[in-house]
Amino acid sequence: MPEMTSSVAAFVGGDGERSPALTLPAGVDLTAKLGRLTLKNPVTVASGTFGYGHEFHRFYDISQLGAVMVKGTTLHPRAGNKPPRVVETPAGMLNAIGLQNPGVDEVIRTELPWLVSVGATAIVNIAGHSVDEYGEIARRLDSVPGVAAIEINISCPNVDQGGMAFGVHCPSAAAVVSGVRRATKLPIITKLTPNVTDIGEVARAVVDAGSDMLSLINTLVGMVIDIERRRPVLGNTVGGLSGPAVRPVALKMVWDVARQVKVPIIGLGGIVTAPDAIQFLLAGASAVSIGTANFADPLAPLDVIEGIAAYLAAHGHRGVAEIVGAANPGFLGSRP
Amino acid sequence: MPYIGRATVTAKREFARNMVSITIQCPAVAQESLPGQFVQVRAWPGPGTAADPLLDRPLSVAGVDKQKGTFELLVRVVGRGTRLLASVPVGETIRVTGPLGRGFLEAAGAAGPSILVGGGVGLAPLKFLAEVLTAGGHEVLSLVGARNAAELPPPGELAGKVQVATDDGSAGFHGTVVALLEQMLTMVVFRSGRVPAPVVYACGPTPMLRALKASATLLGLPVYLSLEERMACGIGACRGCAVRQVGPKMAAGEVKMVRVCHEGPVFAAGEVDLDA
Ligand SMILES: Cc1cc2nc3c(=O)[nH]c(=O)nc-3n(C[C@H](O)[C@H](O)[C@H](O)COP(=O)(O)OP(=O)(O)OC[C@H]3O[C@@H](n4cnc5c(N)ncnc54)[C@H](O)[C@@H]3O)c2cc1C
Ligand SMILES: Cc1cc2nc3c(=O)[nH]c(=O)nc-3n(C[C@H](O)[C@H](O)[C@H](O)COP(=O)(O)O)c2cc1C
Ligand code: FES
Secondary structure (H helix, E strand, C coil), rough: CCCCCCCHCCCCCCHHHHHHHCCCCCCCCEEEECCEEEECCCCEECCCCCCCCHHHHHCCHHCCCCCCEEEEEEEEEEEECCCEEEEEEEEEEEECCCCCCCCCCHHHHHHHHHEEEEEECEEEEECCCCCCHHHHHHHHHCCCCCEEEEEEEECCCCCCCCCCHHHHCHHHHHHHHHHHHHHCCEEEEEECCCCCCCCCHHHHHHEEEECCCEEEEECCCCCCCEEECCCCCCCCCEEECCCHHHHHHHHHHHHHCCCCCCEEEEEEECCCCHHHHHHHHHHHEEEEEEEEHHHCCCHHHHHHHHHHHHHHCCCCCCHHHHHHCCCCCCCCCCCC | EEEEEEEEEEEEEEEEEEEEEEEEECHHHHHCCCCCCEEEECCCCCCCCCCCCCCCEECCCEEEEEECEEEEECCCCCCHHHHHHCCCCCCEEEEEEEEEEEHHHHHHCCCCCCEEEEEEEHHHHHHHHHHHHHCCCCCCEEEECCCCCHHHCCCCCCCCCEEECCCCCCCCCEEEEEEHHHHHCCCCCCCCCCCCEEEEEECCHHHHHHHHHHHHHCCCEEEEEEECCCCCCCCCCCCEEHHHEEECCCCCCCCCEECCCCCEEEEHHHHECCCC
């Protein structure tokens, strides 16, 4: 790890030992404006790592988060893959959950009202087997109270059909986005897979198809073999790599995409601490998501929010937007 | 609400071969824990400074002392995480999250005469259960299995009556704990109807649980199993530890998953698929 200046080291956190309430410096406005989507701060939690928020709400008030990206939601309920579904790897983990979820109707009936009741900002991550299915899920969510945006998951590596298959080719990725665009007036975030040769190309294709924003990255496909049993550890053979191990790769992809599209970017992949998150903001992300870190430190997002605020204050900034893309000379997005 | 925060290691001792008992000062966990529940433990820095290992380790609560505000873990060193935990000196702190999950008696709904079946690290939650049941005046018989005599816990560690079984016959019954249970039950102690049928509680390796489920079902006894599955979050959020629910409560064709860390780790044997 590179040497950190003391001002940064002061808010590294990430130990799960802190108050469940936020302490923020005066004079810093954390509001994150992502086009038509305004978040109270730039720190969201990543789909699939936060369930629907119940579990974390036992530890802290989740309405303090910028947004909650709920678990990937499909048209019909899905049981997911057979176990083992997770395995730890150096500074990371592989998962092959297989989009276990109760289906969009149940999410609308029980989960979204609960998220609204606790004051959380909900973004619904959706996944389908066909362009029509993506459109149908979006249509059902369109007028549901409390849905701030739809995040299209064209990047899940853990389902045999659909999922990532859509995200690795520009025409299919664009077709899914156009279909969702026709089905809803909600802001659309398209979540990109890193498992491609040129992520910029896919980014441009989905923006042209009407995506209001992008989020990246989803997990990198990988595997682990049990050498005694001589077979893959995961029940699904392969899974998606996440956690600190992927952070440099994710950051580089955000950097690249920020030079190729003007729309707001939500950066994620291996973020644990505020200094990690600030790197993504400086590369050109307008907001970030915390994923796997929630497992190792359920309170990590709170440290990240406070740390970003402290960094802004320490460097004389009044708002987050002032640092977005500040390290990236080719940053195309707008900055006030 | 589960506790999350630092807790101090106050004592360590060898419990059995390859198993260390660690006492931890943490009043919240000591007060709240029920037998069968577990804690997530991190005996190394938070993921912000050390992502190796990345995840916390799930460990059963093996006993509590509410007055002193301490709880006990029984840990077998099998890899990096458990090695780091076992080497924490007395007086140092670790991070603890818990108690988590649903315990034996919550799964069973009531306490009564009980047979506890387990071995190895499976003894951890059973030791706690035996204490709580005997303290409540219930009859407890523990059937403890090990490969050989040296791996058995010393006599007196478990509350209630204990019988042992070893794979090599170096102590007690020669064979598995499940075979021992079968042999005992065919002696029809309680099937006469005069004695209430006991409930069987078990924790151990999946093959043992599978064998137990098969034979206890045959004998018509209620059986509750504590399962182990690979976990990421340990708190119910990631769906990483899900197993398939089965049984009469399910509609035809219905597929339902339950989380070992949240709906479990204890389930009625007939309620979960152990073969996946
Ligand atoms: C609910 C529950 C209760 C448990 N109670 C106890 C206990 O009281 N005493 C005890 O010694 N052990 C217990 N275990 C097993 C214990 O969690 C593992 O031995 C431990 O996680 C191994 O970590 P490691 O780093 O030493 O080994 P490694 O093999 O290096 O671990 C690598 C990864 O695999 C996971 N893993 C390895 N073995 C297991 C396992 N058997 N079950 C689940 N995950 C595993 C680890 O958590 C880690 O993510 C329990 C497991 C569960 C799920
Ligand atoms: C257990 C698990 C489940 C996930 N489920 C989803 C999902 O349903 N939909 C989705 O778009 N991404 C899913 N992801 C990917 C994460 O949202 C995120 O993109 C990825 O893990 C990288 O970020 P991280 O390193 O901070 O975790 C999942 C990740 C994990 C670890
Ligand atoms: S380990 Fe995450 S849901 Fe059980």
